[in-house]
Amino acid sequence: MTTSPYPILIILVPLMTSFLIPLVGWWRRSLCYPLILAALTVSAFSSLIILQMVMEQGTIHYHLGNWDPPWGIEYVFDHLNAFVAVIVSLTSLLIGISSKSLVERSFSKKAAFFYCLFLLQATGLLGIVVTGDAFNLYVFLEIASLAGYTLIAIGDDGAPFASFNYMLYGTVGACFYLLGVGYLYIVTGSLNMADLAKLLPPLYQSKPVLIAFAFFIVGVAIKMALFPLHVWLPDAYTYAPSAVSALIAPLTTKVGVYVAIRIMYTIFTPSFVKEFSSATTLLSWVSIFAILFGCIWALAQTDLKRMFAYVLVAEIGYLALGIGLANRNGLTGTVLHIMNDTMMMASLFLVAGAVVTKTGFRRIDQWSGLHKKMPLTMAVFVVTALSVIGIPPMCGFFSKWYLLLGAINARQWVAAAVLLGSSLVNAILFFRVIEVIYFRRPAEFPNQDRVQHEGFEEAPWSLLIPMLLFAAGIVSLGLLSGKIVSGIIQFAIPEGL
């Protein structure tokens, strides 16, 4: 049990700041933005310190209220946890930095409430990652989801209806998760994850445990938008305002993947997963279809944000494939891809947000010749596109490499073929856009007004710096992938795989 305050500061500071912001916003609106930056900085700093502590000491436990588990709630930090917490808090901080110009442009009068919801969303996501109690995870899941529904609904025309659909789906998913917790509580009487892992192995053949597993997997699949339960995702992320889609899109689904890994490999240990291999086979096949259909549907889109949303569906397919392969290489690929995909999706949606805010252009053919006016933004887009395709030394290549190794280890040749084929389809997808951006002149298309293209400049600094940092991260963390795997991720994978 640790007594350092960092495990609780990572949650407490954004939470209390989100309560303070409506008061501060009524008093002086300009103070809101520095306040959220301060809160997210403290959170990111705490997560980095926790990662360092975990790498030195091993798993950290923090007991809330000094009640010992399983009677009390505890926050557990092992390597997987600390890694994902660092990713989530750093991404929230960078998106928070970038939200300044987007908020000023769209809804400056209600900025205080927007920032309050923003921090609540960040708190909910961080809480899901750090908790070690199954019911506490449900509470934080609902905090993040409710903040998400509200944030998405303040977009343009189709946003309230898209958010309503997302709410119906998300509520069903969370309720299925709650049912899973309930069935496990019936047979064991405990809600703590480590305690459940100890109490469950003699009960693996009993029906409530199997039903609980089924409820968990379906509930988490809805939350992480795995095909065919992804239907809420394209509408919700397309119509959401730019600041919101840049925050929610990279993080919500990855945290859902983290929950799936926790359930399948921490609560139900790897021996359960090996015993009931039909579940992992089903998961692999579903994720293969997710990758295929995500790429194919992305090809059909003309609206860029919608295209990125379908690319996200395909990326979730990669993540679920790694979980479904159930071997060491596959799971390493998934955990590494959590980090990579967060950076890639964040920079993609920031690029889309920058261009839409500056120019209002949402369709691919409207982006022609944009590299002359927004060169840095388009450079970030190219770096991210190369990473999504999987070209070394960008980080996307390394996680796909581990996934490919895992597929070959598990003798899933269809999965390996789909992985390689989807890289090709992604190449077609992104090079089509890059060709329009770089190699077409604005004057080539008669229906485009030359006047529209004059008079805009590069995206503002508050948007540009996070984008450049994400692009730099994609390249540098790709080069450091080996160190990350050997230093952090190989301890995050549970024994027995």
Place this chain on the structure above:
Amino acid sequence: MIGPFEDVVIRTGCRVLIPFIQLYGLYVIAHGADSPGGGFQGGVILGASFILLSLAYDGDEARKRVSEKRNVILCSVGLLIYSGIGAICLALGGNYLNYSRLHHLLPVDPVYARALGIFGIEVGVGITVMAVMLSIFFDLASEHEDQGERTSFGMDR
């Protein structure tokens, strides 16, 4: 959507009942440990008393007593009481929400400090729940002057 409702019986009845309802709400908040109750239940009863006021009288009658600004302040203050008590316990050396540390501040022994800590938290929760109930009711029930105009304010241009 809520217009003035002129009926002497209802108005007199509500005028007599509402203080007792609020008193009962406070009782439910305070007696959460000894009988069914607690912060959330008591907060809902307190909120319901204001809603009854606005149903019996003019729609704005309760709004005059709890304006929107005061509502948001109540909401935030209640939640800050909750996390503030936890943070005070953190500052006094224990873990978060370890109420026994409050015996450094209050003249009681650590075991009793836990009971007082929970009571403080329930008060915070009750205030917030009352404010949120009022906020939901008034946002749904009020007439807006800009009805019919374009109301989605996320101009993503």
Place this chain on the structure above:
Amino acid sequence: MKIKEKGLPLEWIVSKYNYWIYIFLMMIGFYAMIGKKNLVKKVIGMNIFQTSIILYFISIGSKKGSTIPIAEHAAGGPIQAIQYINPVPHVLMLTAIVVMVSTFGVAMALLIMIYRRYQTIEEDEILRLRR
């Protein structure tokens, strides 16, 4: 020992009646969420769905011949767990009820935004207007 009646093991239904009730309610709510076109009916279906799960949790905490978990209510002497119903599911469901009410509040606010935008609350008309 099962009493078989028309091929259905009767004990299987009667002894687990709380599970059958909650599944029945859950499926009613689920059908309303999927099958109804009016958005308000979908929200009501979501409410029924969540309420059925709350009912299920409460039902698993009950014991035969036991009283509410307040220390003064049972017979005197040391506290024996068998005399009280399990309070943990009740505590968990307090949180779940709060989540249900908050979701309902957000749903109502979304419905008002949708109504002001499209002047209708039927899903097929909204989808047609959106194209």
